[in-house]
Structures are given as structure tokens and as C-alpha cells.
Amino acid sequence: MSAPVELSTTTAPHNTPQDDATAKPAPKRRARNRRADGERSRQRILDAATSIATERGYDGTSIAEICRECGLPASSLYWHFEDKDDLMSQVIGKSFDAWNAAWNIPEDEDILQHLPQIAEQLLDALENHPEFIRLCLPLALQKRSDDPGPRRMYLEMRADVIRRLSDIGATHFGYVPEARRTAIVTYMVSGVEGLFVDHEMNPASDLREQLDLHAMGVIAIILQEASQHPS
Template identity: 35%
Template sequence: MSTARPTSPGPGDEREMSRVRILTAAAEIAAEHGYEGTTISKVTKRSGLPASSVYWFFRDKDHLLAEVVRHSFEQWIAAEPRWERDPRDGRSLAEGLRSILSRSTRGLPGAPDFLRIGHMLLLESREVEAEARQYFLATRDAVASSIAAWFTSHFGTGLRARRPELAMDLARIVIASTDGLFLAHQIDEAGDPDDFITIIVAIVEQAVADAG
């Protein structure tokens, strides 16, 4: 009986491992020193890889940090509950919203790199807008559109016609609220997330009731 041997990483696997090492090092340094304090020399020292390896994957620091945001966002979104409503799902808007937020808020204390770096760049005023900032804003727009579509799926035809902007307004409230919870976790313990979810669900329910 033959035993299968573990395969050694191929050239492509090794390249990807090097790329992830660089991204991880850059994310750690950006968290510690900010955008301006992140340099290629610090990244090479932290990752243990030469500058030539960094420039093989990334054209400059701006491109590198944009890829940190993208890589972190893709990992985060893959683990997040989808803002997609199954037509067979009989739960109310409040029940569905509570279910999604109960899962999505659990990952906030872990401080996903794209959130940390993205918020940092949003607060910086730069002559030339960083590529990472542009990508972060684009991801927020995409997430907001997904949440708005989810809210719209719960609205009747009349409400959609009377208040076409309501779904996006509620999506922005959800994003702004989770932004606040994320920042609270970075400052100190943010309390019981279930209390936070109860408040957000109540705000959304009242807004929909007032609009109806």
C-alpha cells in the first residue's frame, strides 16, 4: 500500500507566500506608523525579503497599501454573512437584520486591516489621493449598494415608490454605526454587541414605520 507524499510548494506557491508576507508586514507597519510612516525599507526588514521582491509585486508604496486593503477586504468579505435575501426566507426585516449584524459585528474587534488603514486614510488630507483610499471608498460604495438592495427587498411597492432613497439611507446608517463600533473597539472595550444591535434594529424599524 503506497502512502501519498506531501507535495512541495511549487514556484507559484512560493511567490504567493512571499507576496502575502509582504502584505502582512506592510499592514502591521501601517497600523503602527500610519501611511506616511510606512516605507519600503521597513517592509523589507519586517518581511525578511529584499526590496527587489517588493518591487516585483508592487510598483510603489501606494500600490502596496492599496493591495493590503484589497487583500484584507477579500478575506473579510469571504467570511461575512451575505446581504442577500432568499425569497423563501420568511423572516421579518428586523429578524433578518439582527441575524446578519449578530454575525458581522463579531469580527470587528479583530480590526480587519482594510478598515484600520481605510479609516486612517479617510482622515488624512493629501494633495494626491492615495490608491488605497480610492479602493476603500469603492468597497464601501459596493457594500452600501448590497445593503440597500437587501433593505429594498423587504419594502412593498408603495414604500419603494414613495421613498426611493430610504434603502440607501438605512444602508448608510448601518455602515456608520458599525464604523463607530469598530472605532470603539480600538479605543476600549465596546460593551455588549447585542445591545448595539438592538439599538440599530430599533432605529431601522422606526424609520421604516415612519416612512410607511
């Protein structure tokens, strides 16, 4: 008679919910991690491009230098940006949007008494977000056959600023002749650009002091016009 077969009492191992959770990330979590990693890489590239281009300008900035600065391969850069033109346009657009969002002039207030505070708000925003003007102004002054995207972008942004300031002038100083308001806005914008050009040629100059003086001159002109053309 054969010996009885001994049945094993060992049960098959099974995963607990905790084991399942730690075994490998869920698909949604992996997707979130990839997106977060991608956004961090994109920001590193933008930061590196901003740092180099602010110091060396558009033409002095190369893809190779940007990759060395951010520690990422060129393939990563081209994953996020089509080319150097696209990357620099993103840098400029981000700077301009930050500057544009950092100041506001209410439409329903008499702003004559607040012109110094408004000027300070504008200049603080420009001091904190100067990249768009530092990078693009030299390009705007050049006549180039390639006409890079950042140059076109700056001219469009400049026109937007002039329109915004012109609308503010029409709202608060509609009694001043339109041609005169246009001349004041043009003087305001061109004066700021001229001081940035001067600072590029003479880096030792105090740019903020020069901008403050320019703002004082613009305020004096506005007050004079307001007194000559009472509402």
C-alpha cells in the same frame, strides 16, 4: 608474434530512471517550485505590511520596515508590487474581500426575525477582517494632494457597501420610502466608522461593545420603520 589485445568487459555506466529523476528536477517541477516560493514570499510581504500598517497607519509604514519585518530584500518586494501604494492597496483589497465574503443576507427570507443574528454576522466579519477600515478611514478623512490609491480604494469600497445594503433594503423593505432607507443605511455605515475613529482616539474602549450597541440601535430603527410602513 604480438600478444593478443585484452578486451575490457566493463560496461559503460548508465542511469536508471530513478537516477534520472533524482539528478535534477524536471522543468515543470522547477517551475512549480519557483511559483510556490514566489507565492510564499509575496504572502510574507503582505503579512508584514498588514502587521506594521495596522499598528502605525499608512504614512507610518515604510518599505524598509516591511522588508525588515518579513526578512526579504526590497528587490523581492518590488518584484511582486509596483510600489508602496500598490502593496497597501493589495492589503486593503484582501481584507475587504474577506469581510465582504464573510456575511450574506438571503433574498428570499423574511429577515425581520433574524436581524440580531445578521448584525452579529456582520460584526464578527468586521472583527476578523478590520484592516481595510483601520488603514483607510484615517486617509479618507484627510484632504490630500497626493490622493493615495488606498484612499480612493476605500471610498469605492464604501460606496459598494452602501449599494449592497441599499439593495438589501429595497428587497426586504421596499414599502419603506427610499429616502428613509437611504438615511438608515448611511447612519449604519457612518456609525461604524465613527466608532472606529473613537477607538483610535481611545484604544482602551471596548470597540465590540460599542458596535453591538450601535447594531441594537439600527435594529430598533428598522423594526420601527417596518411597523410604521406595513407591507
